[in-house]
Amino acid sequence: MIKLHGFMPAWNLVDPSPYVTKAMILFKMANIPYDFEMADLESVSKHKAPYITLESGEVIQDSTFIRQYLEQEHGADFSGGYGAKELGFAFAVERLCENHLNNILINSRWCKQDNFDKGPKMFFMRVPEEMRENVINEVRGMVTAGQNYQGIGRHNDDEIFELGKMDVDAISDALGDNDFILGANPCGYDASIYATIAGISTTFFECRTGEYARQNPRLMAYIDRMKNKYF
Template sequence: MIVLHGTEPAFGLPQASPFAMKVEVLLKLSGLPYALVQADMRGAPRGKIPWIVDEGRVISDSRLIQAYLETNYTIDFTNDYSGRALAYGLAIERMLEDHLYPILIEQRWASVEDLSLDTSQGFDRAPAMQRLWLQIRAGWRARRLIGLLGLDRLTSAEKYALVCKALDALETAITGQLYMLGGRVCGVDATAYAFLAALAAPQFRSSYGAYLRKQVELSAYLARMQAEFYPDFAG
């Protein structure tokens, strides 16, 4: 059985980490048996979550995990979409993971708006004395990433405009269809669902999440995906 080292439910989400949630949805799509355990960061390959262990092999990074499942178990996450559609899907995935994710973690761990929130729930398994340190470290890493990408040079209004433009594009993309690429769920939806759900989490006071929750088609898409992949999760 594949063991997924991920995160526990937090912030009204099935998993605190969108990357871990993405991998879990991929595993659900694959139909392979798996077990989810709380990751211990002290043993994290590459220093990040998630990773899987399969018959003694350790694979980390969600993209490499997907490639491993495709290669070793002959899983077809494309669901027979055309090459053009999959190219379009890859652009969606990269926009979410490389463009929106840094802003998402800034919102979660370094936003002045959210500093009063109890973000320690993301570290419930850690000893009480370590939780504050883990929160501080998460905030530092978020600010460092934002700085490396140059996003700290943008005003809040400028970042908001960038996020809204991306969300408007996704709202247009999903309009008139059930899933990101059409009428069939595929691997692209694992990424889209995980990252959009994380951005929409109402526990955070972010204006980005509020804007997303007003998007009719994206909100309906998130509800469909939760009903399909996490039907028993109440949030």
């Protein structure tokens, strides 16, 4: 059986990571069984989750390469029956989620002290106490550097919220009156779009963009629909 490595249910989410959530849904969409195992980030070259381990021992890292593997090796069809033009549009919305809105999600969880203390700090509980603070500072330093490099970390709170609102509005407009991103049927990109909207809008964290998303009935109906279908 294929092993999918991720984290654990937390913060009112099936997994803290939108990418792990995306991979879980892709397996469910494709009706391919998997065993879920805790990720060991030190054991894989990219040091990120999700990754999958095949029965052969081969490891595939990155949610998008996992999607490609399921398509190429298991014949999974994530098209939802839509054509190339529509799928190109949905892929662009997925990239908006993964390459922009998820940075706002990370910013709120890792850079706001109260959110960090009740959220990501739990990842360090297994680090021996005498080393814990140093390890936390080092990892948070890397996350902050990543945020600055990507650019989101250079904005103030109000500006981040402005940008977050634009993302949320764009996703809501893209969804329109559809049940799923492209229409009445889900496609593979819904996995990621759902994971990001659910992640940013969890009530567990204080996040202005998340609160804004929660006020959007269309997006809330969408995440309910996806959650009911796949979890």
